[in-house]
Amino acid sequence: MPSSRVQTIPLRCYTRRPRPRWSARLLQPQGAEQNLLDGDSAHKTKPLSTCWGKKRPRTAPSVRTPWPSSTRDWANLGGDGPTGLIAELVLAGGDVAEYVRFRAVCRSWRRCTPDPRAGLDGRFFPRRWIMLDKALAGPRRRRFLNVSTGECIRKDLPELDDHHILLALTPEGLLLLLHEPTRVVRLLNPLTRHLTDLPPVTQLLPPGFNRIVESDYLDVCGVGVTEDATVAVYFSYLKVLAIAKPGEKHWTVVCKQYLDSALLPFAGRIYCCVQSRLMVLDTSCSNQHPKLLAAVEGGNSFRFSRMTDSLHLVDNAGELMLVHRLLYQDPDSHFRRTHKAYRVDLDARTIVPAEAFGGRAVFIGQCRTISVTAEAFPSVAGDKLYFGFDCEETCVVYQGDGYYDSNILVHPCSVINCLSHCIQGSGDHLA
DSSP states (O other), X not given: OOOOOOXXXXXXXXXXXXXXXXXXXXXXXXXXXXXXXXXXXXXXXXXXXXXXXXXOOOXXXXXXXXXXXXXXXXXXXXXXXXXXXXXXXXXXXXXXXXXXXXXXXXXXXXXXXXOTTSSOOGGGOOTTEEEEEEOSSOTTEEXXXXXXXXXXXXXXXXXXSTTEEEEEEOTTSOEEEEXXXXXXXXXXXXTTOOXXXXXXXXXXXXXXXXXXXXXXXXXXXXXXXXXTSOEEEEETTTTEEEEEOTTOSSOEEEEOSOXXXXXXXXXXXXXXXXXXXXEEEEOOOTTSOOEEEESSSSOXXXXXXXXXXXXXXXXXXXXXXXXXXXXXXXXXXXXEEEEEEEEEETTTXXXXXXXXXXXXXXXXXXXXXXXXXXXXOTTOOSSEEEEXXXXXXXXXXXXXXXXXXXXXXXXXXXXXXXXXXXXXXXXXXXX
């Protein structure tokens, strides 16, 4: 019997390779995140190697690359640099607030740009800004609205203290003040804080009121500045139109009569309506007394009654326009208000009817009229007339077809109500 052999089958030994221990650094590459938070660039953090058995070679510490020597020095761009050119472009845009912000960057930029507080310069007038009312932060803080962009800012005006009376607001955005202790009239630029002194009003008051100055006798219905820095003021209660320049000691009386409209500065000259005719203030001749001249030839194409009608001049985005607010009697014997607009052609010296305002909106008050961009205010419609709270109309006129809408007082805090409030009256009513 054959012997039994046990066949031995060699067993192949399979050895399990030990599983690598994953470190917390590999699971969470916190080094890369920390480098980014510390400000190092992302390319400095290399992916961790998964090759075991040898150590990763050390890398040399990174060195920050220095800034090139030709880096622009923004504080020294004056002289032949672009600072002066940028300042001119900002002023050409018509918004002096942007110019003030530009000069506030650094002292070097202020040295190489004109100072807006150097004098009564028309380039620095805040024509696009209108004072709304008092702000809630303090008695001397006021809110101002940009009628072209809709921007609203708050400005502290220490000049509006207990010694000053606010007489009027000019179409150029300036504030006409009366200094009570000295009775000096002053013009304040609210954005540049430049204060211009004018002669005292004592010579314009009646003899019995030289010692006591009452604001009721100094009602102002229009003030403007010409291109040669001549300030014209119409004191409506006294019926006196007077002019003066900064530094002069006395006012020059142009006329003593009733004006049918408020004064309006336009294209460097002063316009108004006298006996329903459009007049312009002539101050060109230094050796002659200033006087009012007819700005258009012939008479007006409309009938005007001083008892029931009123005329309003407005600078409608560089176009002089006239709004006739009149009273008529309808077929039912009811008296109603209507309004007609006219465009003034100074070159042809004529007045022609207008059916629209070029897409803009016009706000009319007894002593002030302004034109605003309808695109800047969603609630304001273009080619419409809105009225101040000092007018008896409580409606808005659709200029195209004469339709009236009496629902403008829906929201008490709308921009329409703010503008209707700020163009009303004069003096204390402005604040």
